[in-house]
Amino acid sequence: MRTTVYRLTLLTAVFMLMASCSMNRKRELTIYVGLYEDHAIKVIESFQKETGIKVSYVSLSNGEIFNRIRAEREKPGSSVWFGGPSETFIHARKEGLLRSYFSKNAEFIDTQYKDRQGYWTGIYVGSIAFVSNKAWLQENGLAYPHSWEDLLKPQYKGMITMPDPRTSGTGYTILGTLVQLLGEDEAFLYLEKLHEQVNSYPTSGSVPGRYVGSGQAGAAIMFSHDAVKFYKEGFHDIFVSFPEEGTGYEIGAVAIIKGAPQLEEAKLFVDWVLKREIQELGKKVGNFQIPTNREALPPDEAYHLEDLNVIQFDHQWAGENRERLLKRWVKEVLKK
CATH class of the missing domain: 3.40.190.10 (Periplasmic binding protein-like II)
Incomplete structure (x- = not known):
């Protein structure tokens, strides 16, 4: 009887220690940035403050990000691809480099600005x-x-x-x-x-x-x-x-990289950048894209697509x- 009680006590202590270590684990996230660095930093700072997740990022042009993700296919060095035209994301999806994720906040993004299977979601145009x-x-x-x-x-x-x-x-x-x-x-x-x-x-x-x-x-x-x-x-x-x-x-996009080493943190980041108030951060640091969240207010200086002679651009075809x-x-x- 005493042996049984001792074993139960020991197991309880082990479980409590494991739970404590899990709770105290420092949460981190690495992302590849394909938009202006000042814009990315503003978003990252707000995300870190809200979640406590420490974010590291590498800023590259969109094609360079694609090539790096392709090279890291077997062992991804980042979890999120943040910013840059969707055509390159579509190419990446075609090669099996992205992971589908349907964010709860994607409901605020019109259908033409997101992938139907959830592989990428638009954040600006x-x-x-x-x-x-x-x-x-x-x-x-x-x-x-x-x-x-x-x-x-x-x-x-x-x-x-x-x-x-x-x-x-x-x-x-x-x-x-x-x-x-x-x-x-x-x-x-x-x-x-x-x-x-x-x-x-x-x-x-x-x-x-x-x-x-x-x-x-x-x-x-x-x-x-x-x-x-x-x-x-x-x-x-x-x-x-x-x-x-x-x-x-362009439709500037965000996506989770297949095999993301920090998957739960990546999902939280995608949720974050689709929010109205986060999409409005760009104009505060001098960036003038149109947000995709239909409730977000665009910069006064932005050029609106409906005011231009814009072709029926097929992003899917261009990406493929x-x-x-x-x-x-x-x-x-x-x-x-």
Whole structure:
């Protein structure tokens, strides 16, 4: 009898010790960040304060995040992919790199801004624009570009910058826009001509705005909200215009990586970034995307899709065909 009581007491003590260790375990979360770092930091700080979960992050361009997740397939080094155009997320899902999760807060996100099987959920949207240096345009006697054909004028030769679609989600959204607007073969003929005008293909989608703002380039193709950010930061020679034939747009997304080492923490983070008040944090640190949560208030400076000539952009098709289109771009445009 005494032996039985002793064993029960010992087991109880062991269970209490295990529970105590579990309760005292320091909760952590590692994420890959594909949006502006200042925006990510604001969200991460609020999440840490609310949950007590310590967050570590690595900031990369969208294509770089995809390549890293692919390389880490057997042993993921992160649990969440936070930000960047959904086409790359769709490519990742196609390769089995993401984990489905239906957040309770996804009900506030309209159907067109989320994956039906829960592999990614939109957190913001933003349009592709032409971003020009006003002083350079005036010096060359040019009006603001309002057509894709305008960028092929002789004065633009060597003065255009756009992000590399292999590494930049912005760059691939531009490529996907042209293919869906013009048809694939016509789009690649156009891109070959545009290549003769381009002076650089930065790996990051936002860098072209800095080049234009500082006068290193006359015009860029990039997201309109990034251009607004640079203007607000002091690059007042920046001017934003849109192609009259039509433009595309991104759905910036969040997803859980398959095999996430911190799964429960990852789910909490996805829940967090879909909330109205969290999606409104971006504008507090100078970011001007449109939130996807239908109850969130967009920045006053944001360009709304309904005010633009936006094409019926098929994000699913663009994501599923990403690898093929990138190979064609390298072969036919870069001639490699």
